[in-house]
Amino acid sequence: MDATITHAIPRIGESTIDAEHDLQMQLLDSLARSIEESGDFGPVRHILEQFIEFSDMHFLSEQLVMRLHRYPAYEPHLQAHTRLMKKVREIQEAVVQAEKAPSLELIHELRNWLLDHIATEDVAFGEYLKTREHLPK
Numbered sequence: 625m626d627a628t629i630t631h632a633i634p635r636i637g638e639s640t641i642d643a644e645h646d647l648q649m650q651l652l653d654s655l656a657r658s659i660e661e662s663g664d665f666g667p668v669r670h671i672l673e674q675f676i677e678f679s680d681m682h683f684l685s686e687q688l689v690m691r692l693h694r695y696p697a698y699e700p701h702l703q704a705h706t707r708l709m710k711k712v713r714e715i716q717e718a719v720v721q722a723e724k725a726p727s728l729e730l731i732h733e734l735r736n737w738l739l740d741h742i743a744t745e746d747v748a749f750g751e752y753l754k755t756r757e758h759l760p761k
């Protein structure tokens with residue numbers, strides 16, 4: 625399976641958020657590669673921690689921009705972020721407990737979920753932002 629899919633990441637049209645999506649996907653690509661190549665617990669755990677820290681930061685900053693622009697779909701979007709982080713933390717706990725890398729399938733599932741979220745909910749927010757470009761903040 626091709627571990628590099630960064631070209632397929634949908635753009636929402638806001639450069640900071642788009643760059644953060646690239647980095648999120650790159651971290652998941654690194655994670656998948658690390659599992660494929662060695663599956664060593666140490667590096668896998670480290671990349672997973674980086675992904676969690678970065679995703680927490682990205683989701684918080686995305687939510688902040690939503691609140692600044694009074695985005696009407698803020699609540700369901702927040703819930704989607706919370707669900708993803710819960711799933712990622714469950715994976716992390718299992719990894720730490722078993723001292724074993726997660727399965728590639730699990731990482732691909734995570735990546736598909738994230739891509740789908742960007743393509744639908746984040747793109748919808750990008751469309752909303754475009755309608756507010758000329759309004760006072």
Ligand SMILES: [Fe+2]
Nearest residue numbers: 686741745746
């Ligand atoms: Fe989002």
Ligand SMILES: [Fe+2]
Nearest residue numbers: 645686742746
């Ligand atoms: Fe996002």
